[in-house]
Amino acid sequence: MINQFRKLNPVNLVFLLAYTFFLRIAIFQETHDQLNFDFLEPFARLLINIDLDHAFTPYTNIFIAALLVYVQALIFNRVVNNHNLLAKPNFLPGLMFITGTSLFMPFMILSPALLCNFLLIWIIDKFLKLGKSANSITTIFDIGMIIGVGTLIYFPFMAMLLMIFLALLLFRSFNWREWVAGLIGFITVFFFLAVFYYWNDNLSSFYQIWRPLGNKFPSVFKINYNDYLVLIPVTVIMILASLQLRENFFRSFISTRKSFQLLFFMFIISAASFYLKPNFRTWHFLLCVPPGSVLLAYYFSNAKKRWFYETLFVLFVLSIQYFLFV
Template identity: 25%
Template structure:
């Protein structure tokens, strides 16, 4: 019953998703505070514009973040509708994204990872549409440049340039020329930024140190409470089952769908690796992790034959977020 409501495509489902967004973010809306996260006190060049815009206005920053979550959900649905790699038109990717945006309460503030993750999704989209279209290497330049822009919002998104290299090998013939074009695209926003600093006589040394610190500074670890570990273990099992199911029917899918799911799987793996390997990577990477996650979960919930199991799985995900939000309310 619950799954049927959230996976629909009618106005009722849109209303439910909107209400879910408000409820998931209700605690944050009722208790707006200025974020003290590392990247809010040491913002990247482009993200500092947002910080200045919402400085002293925490509620406005939270509302803006909620709008970004809603916009990402809409784009996730549109992405599947256009490319049709899940074999069903459904609002379930948006539903899952909105619900899981409340999984880690510390992420429910104005933060750089969310806008950077949206740009990363744009980049992946730009890469995929180049499939079987010869002579449009500018798509690769654009896709890489978007990641470069995203890195000026959240520095550690730059590691996801590896997705472009992987994507070139998946969707095009891997050759040095296209890799070079993509790399130039990645560097372009940085070249423009450094040129701006040079022409305006700003401190380039500070900029160099900022980028180094944004990667190497050890930021406070996210606290994995016993309850959070238990709930996350259960949901990790669901993810593993969903992945195994996907790969069990992988060869029955169209070639482009297989390539898209392969790229999404790499995105999932990269998000985990960056979080655990890069000292300055934050729990905000959950917003990047959610992009492939919601597609993999949606595929399982839509395609699995036993609909009772699908309903149980969705109920577990729903109740996980509900419990985490309620436990946060008790603490507050």
């Protein structure tokens, strides 16, 4: 199966679509109560008051989520190939993206984090272009605005502001205008939100938006480890990918090295940003899927022993299906 997706063959578009729904067999077979879908954070509903909480039946919710994941996978695959992050263009990034978004049941329903992945893929593309542009102030400003829009959808997305400064450190020489541009882009979005609050004589509530920033990082976690055993094969593949990346690190182009460093930091920040949402859900970690998928795709793109990597991937998929059904 991996060898099939190592080729940039148009027929893989059909295989990816079939694979997307194959991984969701378990959730389609379950009996579901009403699945709520919060399209925006409560503080942003003053701007766009659309109630989608009960707009879809459970199966429609799951079906639309699957289609969105498929579209995201294709966009993500194109971004990774355009920036030459792998040995050669292929469909492995899309394959790993779909696999990553199928690890847990909560990943398979409509959620704010799922929508934010469109924005995350967009800013990954813009970040990877920074080293190639002579003047990046406009690009950084755009990234700041995209992060602002993402924050309206899902508040922890604001943590991506840190990625602006990390990206500038990696790809650009210091220019204070670039460092300020991202913040101005982000503030622009919330300036208009503040104006709406002011017009509605509710400016005091606007200040409450920022209260989660004062949360202390939790020191105690209540975790049911049996729910996360599926992450064992993911961890194994990531370790193998890290070893493979380390072996080829200094043979790669400097821009490729910096890109992987950027994606590593993005993975960490995406995972840690859950503390900005006191009542976060498992689907929060969908934000880790795009940067993590590149590392998984890197391993399968560069692995040499076919019997090993094909068997490893089959075991990976079977473990996902097993834990979804069990």
